[in-house]
Amino acid sequence: MDTQITRFATEPPIARLKGKYAYSEKILDYLDKVLTDITENNIIFRLADAPQAQNPFQLPESDGDPFIKYKVNLFVNNENSKGAPAIIEPFTNYYNIFGxxxxxxxxxxxxxxxxxxxxxxIHQANGGYLVLQAKDVLFDPFMWDALKKVLKHQQALIENIGEQYRYVPTLTLKPETIPLNVKIILIGSPIFYKVLTYDEDFRKLFKVKVDFDISMERNEENIRKYVSFISSICEETGILHFDRTGLGKIIEYGSRLAGNQAKLSTQFNEITEIVHESSAIAKYEGATIVSDVHVQKALAERKYRANMIEEKFQEMLLKNKIMIDVEDSVIGQVNGLSVIQTEEYAFGHPTRITARTYIGSNGVTNIERETKMSGSSHSKGVLTLAGFLGWQFAQEKPLAVSAQLTFEQNYGGVDGDSASSAELYALLSSLADVPLKQNLAVTGSINQKGEIQPIGGATEKIESFFDLCGAKGLTGEQGVIIPEQNVDDLMLKEEIIEAVNAAKFHIYSVKTVAEGLELLTGLNCGKREQDGNFTQGSVFRKVQEKLDKYNKSIEAAQTAHDLLSNYSSDEYDSE
Incomplete structure (x- = not known):
């Protein structure tokens, strides 16, 4: 009787469920077994409310709940999802990913x-996408192998870490594997991609590589998106909003990070930090909205926290411990510009480059290279300028010269070819005996045709020489010579822009060696005439005359040597 009553009461709701899930044979089979079990064990329903004595030393079966076997473990709930799931897991570890x-x-x-x-x-993302940080996957000792197995077999097995490392298997749950259809997206820096490629399975499992640019075009649409991004930060975090001037300064900072006037940086974490710092300064000063003044203060504070090394260099420059002239003219000496990169900050640094030339046939000697303090790019730059000299002045006669180039007071090595134009100017100055203006600093690489090529860090280089000139006193004659291609890369501070507009400081852009040399010497470089000589009185004519003089001296010495050799040989024969 109890069995019949139980079955009579249970069949209708079971039938409704079977109708709802008729598409799944496994659910239908499960519901049939539930009905059978309830019918056969109906006594537990009558005894459920009866008080039972508890033994404190006896473990109650199933936590004392006889109905637990009828419960449903809702593993993943996509009831309110629209479209395929896209899961971004910020806390990447084995259990958070694999259950x-x-x-x-x-x-x-x-x-x-x-x-x-x-x-x-990975179960929540089944049928969709899972986004993980490559760094977290690599640093977890169990993650990578487990992830590969899941993707290879397209099945997810829920298993605690310890189970696969036990010496003696223990009795525990063994959940059924779950069919998996998921796209894994790994995000990380190029170094982690390179590390992963050493695994032969990586390219088989992750076939699509996408590079994210660190900058985007500075157009109206992207500026609007930038402003919307800043506004969303203010809304989400409850900080002060920005007025037009404040937004303008943030956009300028984005272009400076991108290193180009026509670009905006996509390093949004940097932008977010400046937004928060600017708001904090405005709030501290009692303002109700963030303006350009507050952004400038935030940028200045940010620089101050990171520029200790730059200040030390500046102090040594002002005390003349690092010798840099910003006035007068000197033969064979020019002010070069380099960039020093620290962990969070990059700054320019003026450096003195000197050249000395004399009779000989050793060509151009790079002292840094000879002392193993020159990087490959810098050595290439010196060899390139030697090629230019040969092409320009040794078409009919050998290049009879020995020259030495060096970065004075350089004890840490040098790399990059951005100083090759400055080195060439110093070399030509020494050959022509024409002084170079020390109130100008130079940056730019060259090719063998004498064309000036673009370089990196133009903004930082200009600012470093301006700061030095400003500290020593602006004369209205000082400035920097840069490649023409770097003009649109400049994102200079307001102080320099004001000085340039007031003609207290100058920025010159050049295309060729000749243009730069004319600025540094105040003389015409000259052109090759029909007789093969350069224009009379020009810098190149002076170089040509010096090389001719060297050639004649070498020829005279060689003739004297040959005569002496012949005389010694004849005297030996007579004996």
């Missing part, structure tokens, strides 16, 4: 059941 089986401590035992099987991010 786990939890246990309860009861007296001296641990227990578990199917309701304590928990889903991981």
């Amino acid at each position: 786990k089986i939890e246990y309860k401590n009861q007296f001296m035992y641990t227990t578990t059941d199917f309701t304590m099987v928990k889903a991981g991010a």
